[in-house]
Amino acid sequence: MTLRTGIASDYYDFLNQLESALCRKGHAWGLLYAGAGNGSLTDVDGGVGGYRGGAVSVAEAFTVTALDAQRFQVIGALAGDLGVATVGQPFEHERLRFRVNAGSTAFAAGDRFTLNTSPPWTLVRRWGVRNPNFRTGNFASQSALFDNAMDTSGTRAVADLPAIAGIEMIGPASVRAVTMGIGDSSARGAAAFELQRSDDGAVWTPVQAWSGVRWPSARARQTFMVTGNSPAARFWRVVFSAANGATPLECNDLSFQTDVNADFELEDRAQWIVKAPGLDGRQSIFIGAELFEDPARAAYNLNWYGFRSLNPLLSLRTQVNNSGLRQLPLRNGPFAYWLAVNGQRVVIVARIGTVYVSAYLGYATAYEPPSIHEYPLVIGACGSTENGTPDATDANFRGFFDPGRYGLAANYPDNLWRMHCNRYASGANDYGDSETFGKVYPSAMSTSGDRAYLRDNLDGSSPLFPLILGTAQPRHSWGEFDGCAWTTVTGLR
Known part of the structure; x- marks a missing residue:
């Protein structure tokens, strides 16, 4: 089977390395052997076990049959003849990777290893925010925008606009809607703002802008749909450029949504x-x-x-x-x-x-x-x-x-x-x-x-x-x- 060892720099790096191990290449399993020699089939580096699939592995059975004491023919049930593996040398193919190692008793013609491969795993979802430090911006009381409490607000003086609030996620997602709420006064609610995306947190691309926004009452909430199909990105932010007249600009809630019918929001936990x-x-x-x-x-x-x-x-x-x-x-x-x-x-x-x-x-x-x-x-x-x-x-x-x-x-x-x-x-x-x-x-x-x-x-x-x-x-x-x-x-x- 696929065996991997490593050193992670922290728990998040471990998740990244785990994802790579699972999803980038296929995996092998079910090794059996029959023959006169007492050597072994291992990973390409000679480690015990650890034979692996490759980048294009599928569900497939393989036979690795000795031609003589030093050479093995590698045959895939679907791929056919993959070539000859030499004892003591890595055999690396996009479907299968291993090494045959000699033992104290030499291999003989007809000795045979059998094993199987399966495809890579599939990454299905990778989004959300690791911790509050990855919710960024220049509002006073910035955390109030993301605490799901209607009685707390982030503020910024109108004279100091633009105000910015955004998120950095663990992986890319597409934002289809933005929901925001206001504080005690509709006059301090946002009148104009823009949704922006970024792949690196440095270079930002406008996605959609809204202007002339009005609020029917204090503590109101509104959802603003994104009309285009914006590409997925790890970084998203809203840039507020105007309030409805009074100062400071207030926002008591801000959510980024990939689907308005979902029970989660992208600023939630990863x-x-x-x-x-x-x-x-x-x-x-x-x-x-x-x-x-x-x-x-x-x-x-x-x-x-x-x-x-x-x-x-x-x-x-x-x-x-x-x-x-x-x-x-x-x-x-x-x-x-x-x-x-x-x-x-x-x-x-x-x-x-x-x-x-x-x-x-x-x-x-x-x-x-x-x-x-x-x-x-x-x-x-x-x-x-x-x-x-x-x-x-x-x-x-x-x-x-x-x-x-x-x-x-x-x-x-x-x-x-x-x-x-x-x-x-x-x-x-x-x-x-x-x-x-x-x-x-x-x-x-x-x-x-x-x-x-x-x-x-x-x-x-x-x-x-x-x-x-x-x-x-x-x-x-x-x-x-x-x-x-x-x-x-x-x-x-």
Whole structure:
């Protein structure tokens, strides 16, 4: 499968690197081998696992067959002959990337690797504002324009016009309407203003201007539709050039909208949504994250959701039948991370100081066939509060493979999300959770969430146990995490 390691400069940079890993190239999975040699197939740099798809990967099966001890023929079920891979040298194609490494026993003609690829993930939505510092302008009490309160106003003296208020988003979107409200006097409401866009925050392009605007009463609100189809941009602002006579100019609300029927506005908190294609390339697996920043708490989080279908008029957190929030606390500074990706899920591990945090996002391997379990989506991370931090000591702050309350949600065949919790916090202690019926085994060996007592193999090696999801009410064995296992050494591999 696609394995990626890296260093993120902060949590936002990590999101960018995650998006690149998921969406820019396809992914590989399902490596099998049969033959006399004991070499390996790895990433192009020789790292364990990590063979990858390429920029134009599709759902496709490949055979990599030895011609002799040093050469392998690479055949794609759809692409046909991709050429010959040489042992010890990277094989790089726009559909597939890997390296065959020699072992202590030489390969022989006919030795064969088989593997599969899936297409890249698709970026569906990337907009909104990271934090209030990305809502800019020269109004006095600037924050009042974006606080959704009608009794607070931003002001600027008429003699000091123009007044400017704008946003910088995490990604481009098109503004189709602007809504604004005024304060205590219609005479201090805006009479003329212009909507402008920018790709870099430096060079601005006019989109549409309004003049002769009148306000019927104090604290009125009006929506101004953009008549053209303006290109998407990351930066948007309104430049106010005149009030209705009195000073100062007042504005108590300003919203940028991509659709007036949507339940969100572009100056709201940032949201990011991707769609995984599944291993067969024909699925629509939706996962998304809200960005959460609270510098006072040193909280810089990606808060994850999953849902079965995407309504473009709904925010991430209001999508129908969503999983609810699962929190992955990161930091506003450098940290190391590891990704394991295929066409249906991504596993994230990050090291924040001395703490490892993790998330499992996407399909797991259900025991029922797709005709019975149509959408086996799992969203698991470290907890269910949006403002958690990596230094939390509460026992509910755990990993998806041994979840606390409530770090893991799984979608069942009846299309209901059920929580899974092995342990819960009580004061400074943690106990097996006997109230939450969903569990992950073997880290919980009973329905009460009691811990597993597992030993090494008799030869001292570490066993790998499947991580099994299930619930006692209704009694149902859900399935297993894809590509994850429990071991006596690290707890997760």
